[in-house]
Amino acid sequence: MKIIDWYILKRFLVTFFFTLLILIPIAIAIDIAEKIDNFLENPDLGFYQVVDEYYKNFIIYYANTFMPLALFIAVILFTSKLSNNTEIIAITNAKVSFTRFLYPYFIGATLVTLLSLVMNHFVVPESSKVRKAFELEYIKKNRKNEMRFVTDFSLQLTDTTYIYIRNFNTESNSGYDFTSEVYDGLKLKSKLVSDNFRYNVKDSNFVLLNWRLRVIDNKKDSISSGSKIDTVFNFTPKDLIYKSALSQEMPSGELYDFIELSRKRGVKNLNTYLVEFHKRTSLPLASYILTIIAVALAFRKRRGGTGINLAIGIGMMFIYVFFLKISEVLGAVAGVNSLLYVWVPNILFGCIAIYLYLNARK
Structure with a gap:
């Protein structure tokens, strides 16, 4: 120079x-x-x-x-x-x-x-x-209280599995009105419903309370229920928080991974x-x-x-x-x-x- x-x-x-x-x-x-x-x-x-x-x-x-x-x-x-x-x-x-x-x-x-x-x-x-x-x-x-709760949340976990949550508290890791549906094409194969549920951080699983499971078969449907069951799903409360958090808070690598994961889960508008x-x-x-x-x-x-x-x-x-x-x-x-x-x-x-x-x- x-x-x-x-x-x-x-x-x-x-x-x-x-x-x-x-x-x-x-x-x-x-x-x-x-x-x-x-x-x-x-x-x-x-x-x-x-x-x-x-x-x-x-x-x-x-x-x-x-x-x-x-x-x-x-x-x-x-x-x-x-x-x-x-x-x-x-x-x-x-x-x-x-x-x-x-x-x-x-x-x-x-x-x-x-x-x-x-x-x-x-x-x-x-x-x-x-x-x-x-x-x-x-x-x-006031905004803090809004960020604490996730309402009317839906997510596609796999090509065949969908979940729906009416309300979830991100501080207590608990919520109510949980539904998981499994499809074969357009045909519903099973539906799991729970009145209340919570995420167990220590064991990385979900505890469903007052649950009901219906398995749909061509010959005969089966219905089972119980007061409590431990189960595992392919998501964590972190995935719910992302939906209510601002994208500006994610580093680019984390933001890119979230976009790709959301695409695989069938989220329509990213x-x-x-x-x-x-x-x-x-x-x-x-x-x-x-x-x-x-x-x-x-x-x-x-x-x-x-x-x-x-x-x-x-x-x-x-x-x-x-x-x-x-x-x-x-x-x-x-x-x-x-x-x-x-x-x-x-x-x-x-x-x-x-x-x-x-x-x-x-």
């Missing part, structure tokens, strides 16, 4: 982290103003616990969320400054092409992309578990989980697209200077976020290609980036 490359790369990274450090305290200040009453309502909640369990993970989440915005603003700011100081004119007079000029930008975008990928796939999900557990305990107490899984890769890779757009906008000196470039850039960034949110909602609808919808904002802005790149080369 040449001296000018190191100069641009250093300015790129310094401005990026400086912009990020400006945005995060603003988010913290707004959040404190909104939640200060909740903190004061809990006298046993100490300052260290709030910082360690909540705001440390709050910073991790929002630092990752603000990365594309901070990158975009940073590139526009220091590139506009290079342009206003006629430094870019000196670079172009030295026969440096626009493509060659982008090299240090792409190195910086690559570093940000790698950091964002690691954050999205591994760090943020683990951090979100702690932050959301804190929120359920001290801020969203697009909410697929959107989250694909977004963890598509959003970091958008750094390259946003970098090209930002450089192309700020490459030439404009009347109005940095202000007009920043206004155009922030406007485009909000449009990108708007398309991103729309694509997430549409991608979660059953029957659509979630991967395509997640990548639609990148495809659209990628076309804009190509147009601006070709125009800037001239």
Whole structure:
């Protein structure tokens, strides 16, 4: 790398982290103003616990969320400054092409992309578990009661076995109105019903209370019942909790395994989980697209200077976020290609980036 490359790369990274450090305290200040009453309502909640369990993970989440915005603003700011100081004119007079000029930008975008990928796939999900557990305990107490119970739950265990649960308490590992049905094609072969049941963690089995079993045969049906029976099923309470937990709390490996397991069990709509899984890769890779757009906008000196470039850039960034949110909602609808919808904002802005790149080369 040449001296000018190191100069641009250093300015790129310094401005990026400086912009990020400006945005995060603003988010913290707004959040404190909104939640200060909740903190004061809990006298046993100490300052260290709030910082360690909540705001440390709050910073991790929002630092990752603000990365594309901070990158975009940073590139526009220091590139506009290079342009206003006629430094870019000196670079172009030295026969440096626009493509060659982008090299240090792409190195910086690559570093940000790698950091964002690691954050999205591994760090943020683990951090979100702690932050959301804190929120359920001290801020969203009503939501905690909702998360405690799983209601009207159905699951396909194998190609022939289905279970239905009316209500299940994830804290006590107990529930009521349990049904297990075994089919041969469309024909019901057996049906097991239990008024109450609980999961035995020590033995990894289920205890069914007041159970009734009907086995259907072509010649003669048989019915048996009892007050208590121990049995084993191909699921655990963890599978029930997943249905009520947020996909953002699962690391990518765990999320992928859950999606594959759910597919085998015949769960029809997994697009909410697929959107989250694909977004963890598509959003970091958008750094390259946003970098090209930002450089192309700020490459030439404009009347109005940095202000007009920043206004155009922030406007485009909000449009990108708007398309991103729309694509997430549409991608979660059953029957659509979630991967395509997640990548639609990148495809659209990628076309804009190509147009601006070709125009800037001239």
